Amino acid sequence: xxxxxxxxxxxxxxxxxxxxYLFYSRRHRDALEHVLFGLEQRKGFIQLTGEVGAGxxxxxxxxxxxxxxxxxxxxxxxxxxxxxxxxxxILQELGLEAxxxxxxxxxxxxxxxxxxRAGAGENVALFVxxxxxxxxxxxxxxxxxxxxxxDDRKLLQIVLIGQPELRARLAEPQxxxxxxxxxxxxxxxxxxxxxxxxxxxxxLTVAGANGRPTFTxxxxxxxxxxxxxxxxxxNALCDTTLLAGYAEGxxxxxxxxxxxxxxxxxxxxx
Numbered sequence: 001x002x003x004x005x006x007x008x009x010x011x012x013x014x015x016x017x018x019x020x021y022l023f024y025s026r027r028h029r030d031a032l033e034h035v036l037f038g039l040e041q042r043k044g045f046i047q048l049t050g051e052v053g054a055g056x057x058x059x060x061x062x063x064x065x066x067x068x069x070x071x072x073x074x075x076x077x078x079x080x081x082x083x084x085x086x087x088x089x090i091l092q093e094l095g096l097e098a099x100x101x102x103x104x105x106x107x108x109x110x111x112x113x114x115x116x117r118a119g120a121g122e123n124v125a126l127f128v129x130x131x132x133x134x135x136x137x138x139x140x141x142x143x144x145x146x147x148x149x150x151d152d153r154k155l156l157q158i159v160l161i162g163q164p165e166l167r168a169r170l171a172e173p174q175x176x177x178x179x180x181x182x183x184x185x186x187x188x189x190x191x192x193x194x195x196x197x198x199x200x201x202x203x204l205t206v207a208g209a210n211g212r213p214t215f216t217x218x219x220x221x222x223x224x225x226x227x228x229x230x231x232x233x234x235n236a237l238c239d240t241t242l243l244a245g246y247a248e249g250x251x252x253x254x255x256x257x258x259x260x261x262x263x264x265x266x267x268x269x270x
Contacts (some may be wrong), residue, residue, distance in 0.1 A: 001243065001246065002243055002245075002246035003243050004131050005213065005246050005249075006209065006212055006213050006242065006246070006251075007208065007209070008204075008207045008208050008209060009207060009208030009211060010206075010208065011207065011239070012204050012207035012209065012238070012239075012242075013202040013203060013208065013234075013235040013238045013239035013242070014235065014239075015053075015232050015236065017057040017058040017060075017061050018061075018161055019058060019061045019062040020204050020206055021058070021064055021202075022055070022058050022059065022061075022200045023055075023061050023195075023198065023202045023203070023231070025191055025195045025198075025199070026192075026195075027188055027189050027195075028055060028188065030186065031048060031050075031059055031186045031188050032059060032062065032063065034046070034048075034184055034186040035048060035059075035063055035159060035184070035186070036063065036066070036183040037184065038157070038159075038184035039067070039123070039125055039157050039159070039184070041156075042153050042154045042157060042182050043107065043157070043183040044125070044146050044154040044156075044158065044181055044183065045146060045158050045160065045178070045181045045184075046157070046158070046159045046182070046183075046184040046190075047159075047160050047162075047167075047170070047181065047182045047184070047186070048075075048159065048160070048162075048186050048188065049162065049163065049164055049167055049184075049185075049186075049187045049188065050159045050161055050163070050164075050187060050188030050189070051163065051168050051188075051190065051230055052134070052163055052230075052232070053230045053231060053232025053233055054188045054189075054190060054230055054231060054232075055188065055223040055231045055232075056129075056161050056162075056188060057161070058231075059129055059188070060075070060129060060159075060240070062128065062163055063123055063127075063159075070121070070122050070123060071122065071123050071124070071125060072094055072095075072117060072122065072123070072125075073093075073124070073125050073126075073127065073206065074089075074090050074093030074094050074124075074125070074126045074127070074128070074175065075086075075093060075127045075128065076089055076090070076093070076126070076127065076128045077129050077130070078130065079128055079129075079130060079131060079133055079134045080133055080135075080140060081138070083103060083137060083138060083141045083185045084103055084106065085103055086138055086141060087103060087106040087107060087110065088106060088139075090110060091106065091109060093109060093126075094110075094113060094124070095201045096109060096110070096113055097109070104221050107145075107148075110145070110148070110156075111155070113150050113166070114155035114156055115150075115155065116146065117155075118150060118155055123157065123158040124155065124156050125156075125158075125159065126142075126145075126156060126157070126158045126159070127159045127161060128142070128158070128159065128160050128161065129162075130161070130162060130163075131160040131161055131162035131166050132162035132163045132165040132166040132169060134160075134169075135161075135210070136174060139170075139175055139178055140175075140178070142158055142160075142178070143177060143178040143181065145158070146158060146181060153270060157233045160182075161246060162181075165188070167187070169245075170182070189214070190228055190229030190230050191224075191229040191230075191234070191239060192219065192229060193222075193224045193229075194200045194218070195229070196220060196223060196224040196227070196234060197220045198214060198217075198228055199231065199234060200215060200220065200223070200234065200238060203235075211238070212251040213242060213245055213250075213251050213252070213253055214251065214252050214253065215238075215241075215253045215258075216253065216254050216255065217256065218255040219241070219253050219254050219255050219257065219258050221255070222255045222258040222259065222262075223238060223258055226258065226262045229265055232260075236265060237258065237261050237262060237265065238261075239259075240261035240264055241253055241258050241261040242260050242267055243261075244257040244260045244264075245257050
């Protein structure tokens with residue numbers, strides 16, 4: 001609705017995990033480097049956590065985009081399933097035959113593939129998003145899959161991506177064997193106020209902005225205040241703020257537009 005008015009080529013504040021819009025704050029760059037280090041050094045298990053909307057899934061997509069030559073990857077987005085379904089999903093993601101319900105045969109098929117890739121000097125990584133929703137049985141299944149190894153290397157690198165609850169889950173006594181195997185961990189924190197300004201500018205630039213619209217300093221302050229620096233909330237608030245500015249025919253967005261947007265998102269009278 002407001003794209004033509006502001007001269008934008010695409011919506012700048014969509015909440016879909018589009019890697020083109022990934023803003024590399026210091027925290028996001030640190031998270032990226034931690035995950036890539038764990039993968040390249042074949043640490044076996046890597047844990048990435050953060051609040052809802054912190055940008056974990058977008059970061060995951062960006063990492064997958066970097067893992068091209070020499071890597072085969074599998075991404076599990078909805079881990080609420082049985083152990084057999086998990087194995088079949090992994091095989092499907094890797095382009096392998098996933099028929100049957102015999103867990104031993106499915107695991108053997110995966111192990112054969114991993115050994116073939118290792119023999120060719122290549123690597124395999126499994127990314128599990130929303131990992132806080134994994135049952136204890138599935139977490140144990142992943143621990144057992146990490147046992148697929150040769151004398152000198154882990155055959156499967158597993159990245160667990162989840163909300164802060166994942167850290168609490170893994171600290172439970174019954175999961176201590178898995179918790180002890182996670183050698184690389186990173187918790188993605190929200191953006192600070194300066195990063196929030198840079199984040200907004202970055203997304204507008206990617207969307208084709210050429211000097212308009214602009215957010216005043218007080219507007220940025222209130223965006224950060226209302227969103228607490230969480231990218232998904234920043235997106236929702238800025239999108240509604242742009243709509244408020246468009247309705248008034250304004251290029252310069254002030255704290256009043258941000259307040260109006262915050263009230264609208266909260267379901268209050270504007």
